[in-house]
Amino acid sequence: MSTNVYDPEREAELKAEAEKYIPPGYDPDLYKIRHSAAHIMAQAVMERFPGARIAIGPPVKDGFYYDFELPRSPTEEDLAWIEQRMKEIIKGKHRFHVREVSVEEARELFKDQPYKLELIEGLARGQYDEYGNKLPEDQRPKITVYQHDTFIDLCRGPHVEHTGQIKANAVKVMRVAGAYWRGDEKNPMLTRIYGTAWRNRVELEQYLKRLEEAKKRDHRRLGKDLAIFAIEPQMVGPGLVLWQPNGAVIRDQLERFLKEEQIRRGYQPVYTPHIAKVELFKTSGHYPYYKDSMFPPMVVDENEEYLLKPMNCPFHIMIYKQHLRSYRDLPIRFAEFGTVYRFEQSGEVSGMTRVRGFTQDDAHLFCRPDQLEDEFKSVVELTLKVFRSLGLTDFRARVGVRDPESDKYVGSDEVWEQATQAILNALNDYDFDYTVEEGEAAFYGPKLDFVVNDVLGREWQLGTVQVDYNLPQRFDLTYIGEDNQPHRPVMIHRAPFGSMERFVGILIEHLNGAFPPWLAPVQVVVIPIADRHIEYARSVAARLFQQDLRVKVDDSANRMNAKIRAAQMQKIPYMLIVGDKEVEEETVAVRLRSGEDLGAMPVGEFEAKVRQLVAQRTMDLW
Known part of the structure; x- marks a missing residue:
């Protein structure tokens, strides 16, 4: 696609106008960084897959994506190449130029891109914007294109001034998914490549750590x-x-x-x-x-x-x-x-x-x-x-x-x-x-x-x-x-x-699956140290059960430490350990799932405290 002459004065007007497209609540700087990164990624993808057909590539929460029709599914090697190529493009400090074009010129620019041509027809009729979203009847959009380096895209902006305003170490290609063109399952399935971009490396690393923590907390895994x-x-x-x-x-x-x-x-x-x-x-x-x-x-x-x-x-x-x-x-x-x-x-x-x-x-x-x-x-x-x-x-x-x-x-x-x-x-x-x-x-x-x-x-x-x-x-x-x-x-x-x-x-x-005592499916587990303590453990459980507490006895053949670990893995708020001393003194040794050891106390004292916490529906364990 050839480079055209850009009018600096008109460019400034179009770029200022594009600022209104930043969604409410989205940080303007991050929006422009991510929108620009989507274009950079599209350039890299088209270099990796010559003849690829491009669709749309907007910023989304915490990142961006771009949809493509590709000859094959991208591999991990492809994604690594695309990310490295993006970093090279960024370091080139290529300016983002914008100009307004006619319908005829837009059709010529994107004559080999059927998805862009479909969007252009919607723009020409005044029915849809550059992302295929329906427009009010009285709003007829301009048709604008943005270009950096060799890549040109149908786009309303906004973008950073040049690729160098994006930190190469703050950009990452994340994953691949499938997406129907314009969200309609009757349309072709496209390849959606997700990426993320931040102001600097520290912000990117913090985001990646949050993603790792989110994986650990994924309700689908914990729910199972x-x-x-x-x-x-x-x-x-x-x-x-x-x-x-x-x-x-x-x-x-x-x-x-x-x-x-x-x-x-x-x-x-x-x-x-x-x-x-x-x-x-x-x-x-x-x-x-x-x-x-x-x-x-x-x-x-x-x-x-x-x-x-x-x-x-x-x-x-x-x-x-x-x-x-x-x-x-x-x-x-x-x-x-x-x-x-x-x-x-x-x-x-x-x-x-x-x-x-x-x-x-x-x-x-x-x-x-x-x-x-x-x-x-x-x-x-x-x-x-x-x-x-x-x-x-x-x-x-x-x-x-x-x-x-x-x-x-x-x-x-x-x-x-x-x-x-x-x-x-x-x-x-x-x-x-x-x-x-x-x-x-x-x-x-x-x-x-x-x-x-x-x-x-x-x-x-x-x-x-x-x-x-x-x-x-x-x-x-x-x-x-x-x-x-x-x-x-x-x-x-x-x-x-x-x-x-x-x-x-x-x-x-x-x-993280650790429900407060009033919501926990099992609130208390009684753990006998040896088989001779099982009878006492069951009597403690029966007493707590009569007070409407949800309790069970772990009378399995596992050792005490394994039972405690199993209770912690199940996020049970209270573990009551009973051995010879507890049987003799009619007490329980209380441990919290947080790892805190509260020591021995009378069963009645434990019962009263937990019943109070449950009745108050507090988030506190003790």
Whole structure:
């Protein structure tokens, strides 16, 4: 591809304009470093694989990727060559030039690149941007190309000024994956090469260490080692979780915790079916918006179509409609641990964090407009209590509002303004920071999301609270006001955990499988030193069991140190060692899974302390 003359003055304008494409919250310097590194990697790949066809290469969280159609799968040797070649290109200090081109010139530049030509056609029609994302009807993009050294790409930027602004020792090619062109499984499967780039070598090394720690904490590995969950893709199906007994204990304790809190706050439990007629979701508006992520309809009862439940809110609305409601009845708070089903693509399901069947700690509140702010605050306080109880104290709040350029939202401007203002008013009473981000709203209303940082600094979107004026209108919900006239209630959708499966998967990684005493599947293991101590060990276990503690006896033939090690590997909080002295004095020698030896104490003292910690649902071991 030939080099063209670049106009410095116009270049400066285009580069300044490109800065607006940096996503909110993404460090601008890192974004430009990674975007530039993606282009450098593409150049290296095309040199390694002459004739390769290139697709797109954006920055992503912690790195970048580029998609290619290659003649063969890259080997480890190929990846090492590509990384070394990237370092050489970086040291060349090649400038990144940009210019605007016509449709005809773009077609000529990329005449041998079919994926680029497809993107160019979308740009020409004003329908899509350089990454194939749909654009608002009134936004017609410029067609710009960036060039460094011999490589030219269809791109809107931004980039660093020259390759030398990237540290060669802060760039690494990470891995290879498959990806369908434009995310559609009907399209060709491309080779996606991931890389990462940082400001300097120290930052890169810190990131690689975090990745190693993340591997150790991977919930898929720990979930298997600790017998928390299983997935059997061949016989049961991908993305469908089998909760094993240990996992069921964790889930049950979380559900009990939230149910207790909800009862204190006036929630009423409900149960709803796992299937319903398609008409229910057409009325709610979910069907046209989320049809592609729902399981296909089932035809029953003389050609009537039913769907596996993809969400709970329409069912709760139908429960509300069963009775005539008075203003005195409101607020009404329906809560359900409701299992729903989403047809995630098979390549996207992952452990417990991306599944096809999951249980939401769902609730829907129906209130008068004058009650909305107080109800919203109450939900926020409940969510914060859940987070504090599980040590999730590092978070940010995000107010998701509609994108004014998008047509995916329903309802009038007036109700959207009312709902958004209600959220912002409620947040004035809290001391945590929040951001307002366009395009993050649900299709029916704005929402508040809590984005939690785990111990490795990774972000997870957990609790959500949504304000909804639209579904009450779509289902014609009413209550009789003081004036004896019908009025429209407002809905709040909320789920502090979100998905039980995803939440537990995140907790496993955040806690490295070491659940606090109140959540641990087995809280205490009694370890007899010799066979003659087994009877006493069993009597201690029976006493603790009577006090609702989850306890077992390790009466295996293993030596004591092996039993202690096994208990530590299973992350059991308390190990009670019993030998001749403990039997004689009716005591237990207490060890914590952290390795701390607390020495001997009366069984009653241990029992009282642990019961107190469990009742308080603290994160502390002692």
